[in-house]
Amino acid sequence: MIEMSEEPRIGVYVCHCGLNIAAVVNCEKVAGEAAKLPNVVVSKDYRYMCADPGQEMIKQDIKEQKLNRVIVASCSPRMHEPTFRKCVESAGLNPFLFEMANIRELCSWCHPHYAEKATEKALDLIKMAAAKARYLSPLEVVKVPVTRAALVIGGGVAGIHSALDLADMGFKVYLVERTPSIGGKMAQLDKTFPTLDCSICILGPKMVDVAHHPNIELLSYAEVKRVEGYIGNFRVTVAKKPRYVIEKECNGCGECANVCPVEVPNEFDENLGFRKAIYVPFPQAVPMKYTIDLEACIECYKCVEACKEQGREALNFDMKEQEIQLDVGTIVVAAGYDLYDPSKVKAYGYGLYDNVFTALELERMINASGPTQGSVIRFSDRKTPRSVAFITCVGSRDEKTNIYCSGFCCMYTLKNALLLREHYPDMEIRILFMDLRAPFKGYEEFYRRAREEGIQFLRGRPTEIYEDPKTSNLVISMENLSTGEPMDLEAETVILSPAAVPSAGSEELARALTVSRDASGFFMEAHPKLKPIDSATDGIFFCGAVQGPKDIPYSVSQGSAAASRAARIMIRGEWEIEPIVAFVDAEKCRNTKVKCGVCTTKCPYGAIAADEGKAALVNTAKCHGCGTCAADCPSNAITQRHFTDAQVLAQIHAALEEKPEEKIIGFLCNWCSYGAADLAGTSRFEYPPDIRVIRVMCSGRIDRDFVLEAFRKGAGMVMVSGCRFGDCHYISGNYNAEKRIKPLFTVLPRFGISAERLRLEWFSAAEAGFYVNLNKEMSETLRKLGIERIRVENEKARPFLDKMLQQSGD
């Protein structure tokens, strides 16, 4: 890192953003005031700073005025920070010597009726930026090497496409599949919507491509156990389960299965048909290698004989599970989904009544290579039903099961109905639905087609199903919403359309990958709109149903998307990491004297090592820059670059220079709470202009001392905020923040500061409304308490605060 000693020369540039800012904030005045701030040598206002003339102005001043710090007061750093960093860089200034003051989203847009106060606030924000700027130091981006190999987890249609794309781009790909064959759910389907082409006919060739691609190494019947390392340098441990068949010896002739005496239900056929104890799940399986199900095998060794007769010795009963180590640069997760178990919805009687089936069971029945060679029959009498009723939303849109809409059930229900119609022209086919959702290309047309084909649609959510004990027909109670009458509908067979749920074991997988899952258990993308493929962990990407229920076209496009996101990293051979990382001051670190290692326990990424007797050491490449360690270090030996204690404290002091009692110091995390604040601005929600926002990357960075210092400097209120629990972009930062800040609610009152003056709030980037109400509440509290009372409280508390801050700040 470059050291830099010379006196700061700051340039301030106040942007009008047309009228977006200027209409509320008096920019000329602000620029004028800013000029008086220490170390500020240039201060100008201009209509559009982000436009070329604006940027030119900055570049020129850097050269002519020898500026070594630049502040632009305009929109959110989440918007234009990169733009201006590039700008100053091109003028020869280190990009990390640039600082931004957000006077649009956080000021003009959300205080239109407080022109005067807004102008004050804008100036404060610039003051704060300037204060921080004085302590900025130039940083070098960290470069890490990238292994040009990728791991794809899950061999469903999404994983297959991701693997093929990456392999075609020339990267080595390891495709890990849990079951004996790739293909996933799609391989089980008979036809696909909205064009009704044969599922395995279009998937099969892709599966074969995987098998033959020189760049793909297929690890079937294997599971990911551990993932260590970081972007570009992952070390993955895969456990390969024993097939008891030597893959390179087996030629898939199937003689072994022919002689095997044991018949057990075939999972691939949804347990409607049977397979042998030695088996391939389906004829087009890839790899075409047999597997012994030792749970069912009676060890009669007939298979061994049969294999010998073929002149081979492919069987090996002594096979053990083996662990394989893989080094990869990126990971694509395509772990897919499971179907909701409908027997949990007792009222529908699945598992209780013979003729209630699931959609996937129907797919297997109607599939020519399925257990019934394509004829749809009933369990009770093996006859083809004359009337079939489909029930949608089983295990979805229901607070007792899953509240989310599973999305593609409506479509596959339509498809199944059309397939039945195709096979059985005079079958009575009814679809019972609440809302029918067919939003994508060709889908509504598909729905029309279903109506064309005379499939009946009945609006209403069935409540109960009973079986007629004599006929084994099913009687469905529901309200016909179109007529508003309760009705009993008799059907010879009922097909349930279960929702997609996170696949079994996805919890363990998420833990191994240190990626978070959403409330429903699906994997959580980095940003719902702009980073739908990325995980919060760099170098790990999602595609397909692992991130949420998806149909085939969607999964395939995500597969390719994930491939290109991964390639983007691997193509360069090296990767730059934002240098806002933590570093340890070996002098201060007490691990040299006593056994400490607090930082190692706090770091969510295991990026810090503290060997006995030695000072703790941060692995810069592993560090994601949340700053939790810096906040929790008992001897303040750890600093997060670009968010140093000095910088944050300077911001606090600047914000509280004048009328501190009237102000609220708000610590917001970059990802959620700051996002919400931005959103409140862009949504033009108005709230009182009392808050002064200090942005940190993660609530985990927020040191207890920051809060105490703010009060010591007379702040009216302090708000600490971050992502909702489970949503933290650094896995556990907010938990640590809570542990740290919560005690203050009992400590502060002892000093005389009423607890309501501290707020600890968790909300997502989407909850702008929450942020607005929060501000209204806080300003209300300020008014209720009144400046006088606050002054008194602060006076009373100061000595204690001084003491506390001395103790911690050595």
Added chain:
Amino acid sequence: MRRIEKRRGEIVKRDEENRTIMERRLLLRWYELALDRATCFGCGLCADNCPREAIKYLPAEFKGIKAVSRPSIDFEPEKCVLCGECVSICPMDALKMRIEQAERVPVIEANVFAVSTKKRW
């Protein structure tokens, strides 16, 4: 007979008068393994030779020297794979196996005899 809730393909065990029945119903293949409790005198051969150890041997209960119940066996449906080894070995013909109503014993048809997996003595 009241229906018992079951998973697809799962073996359901039920007791009738003096028969214990293990039933697996696949769509086009119904398996039934039936024990005639009246005929079985509890020699335990099946329990010894079941390759999946799916048969529990229940020894006779004694009060003093007087036997209050004779030895018997009990199936564990979740372990059984309906291979018919027990049927093939039962000296009393107390066990019957039927596939699609027809009397069939897989291990006999494939003429394999699984090795004994455990010994009681």
Added chain:
Amino acid sequence: MTEEMPEGLRELVKEKVLFCYQCGSCVGSCPTARAIPEYNPRKMMEKLILGGWEEVLSSKLIWLCTLCHTCYEVCPQGVGISHIIIELRNLAAERGMAPAGFLESAKQMAATGWTTTLTGAIQRTRAELGLPEIKATDTEEIKKLMKATGFRPALEAEKG
């Protein structure tokens, strides 16, 4: 709308009823709806959402529910319709709109402590079956409780 929606009801509407997405699960499972076509809990919920609470409250329909709680169980949105109806009935009762039948059993209860009349015939039958004789219960306690809980019929009885 003359009257402001009562607090309790407003809460329920806000926290429960607003979630109703009109799927008809309640009606499909409702015994009364089978016997009486014009009885439709789903439409009641819709009325509540649209602010027609007074209409719902004063209609005789709310008194047709058998309180079998099936709708409570099957509702995918957790609206808890049978409990909403109980709330509505309570409010209606406070406003003196309870049907005679209900008030009858209330009177009965205040008078005897039971909702069923004790006849000599029954005492005899019980004796034949060797069942213990039924002793009268302390109705004073019941009356006090009713008053203490502001039970309208009881209060009216007070006034005579």
Added chain:
Amino acid sequence: MSYAFFPGCMIPLRLPYMENAARKALGALEVELLEMPNASCCGDPIAFQSLSKETWTAVAARNLCIAEEMGRDLLTLCSGCYETLKTANVKLKGDQRLREHVNKALAEVGREFKGTIEVRNLLEVLQEVGADKIKTRIVKPLKDLGVAAHYGCHLVRPSDVLSFDDPMKPTTLDQFIELTGAESVSYLKKMLCCGAGLRMVDAEKSLKLVEMKLGYVEAAGADCMAVLCPYCMVQYDLTQRTIKREGGANPQMPVLYYAEMLCLAMGMSPKELGLRLHRTSLEPVLKKLGLNA
């Protein structure tokens, strides 16, 4: 085992034969039943809950207090009482504010709810006794008797409070029926309400529900119906004639209280059970079982 015994109003005051059967069955299984001094109507889940939840809870709480003073769990025969008492018990245990509120009212009658007991229904107690023990007492299994189990609503719903069995597809009663050697017949609309709750406002329509239900039971070819709740008993047993009189179908479906079935299976005579008191003739059932009324 001994319980504070709460038969309710309907059973002792109108259907004593139900109480009789319950006492005999439980007696035979060594379950001691202690009378509850000064117990009143449970609080009535229909009328009172509808008029004033507050009063309803208070009255229920009073009865609970009596059992608490006896230091025994409360056994009630009537499903209506079961909903009332269990709801009150659960709510009062869980909700501090409600509890204080109700205790204020109870104070006026010198009582206090402490939350020291549980509320049980007949089947729960039988479960506690245990199927094995009951089996040993069965001397006259009700062979080839097809029984349609009618659970009634208030035994299982609202399930989040009662948490006894599945609210839509319960199985407990079926199991107990088969315990007596009879066969539990499955039939349509098994969980359809008897309609007692509708009686007070529209008796005629509530009969319509009875007619419906009986229709499904007959269609399934059941020999009789087994009920647990006195209200269901009244609906099904007492009204069959009325239905005929009012020009409806002519149902002749014997209706038994489960405890009565159990007693018969344990070898007690129809006479000592007072089965003659049923309004709808049990003749067919008794004949099938080779008994004479």
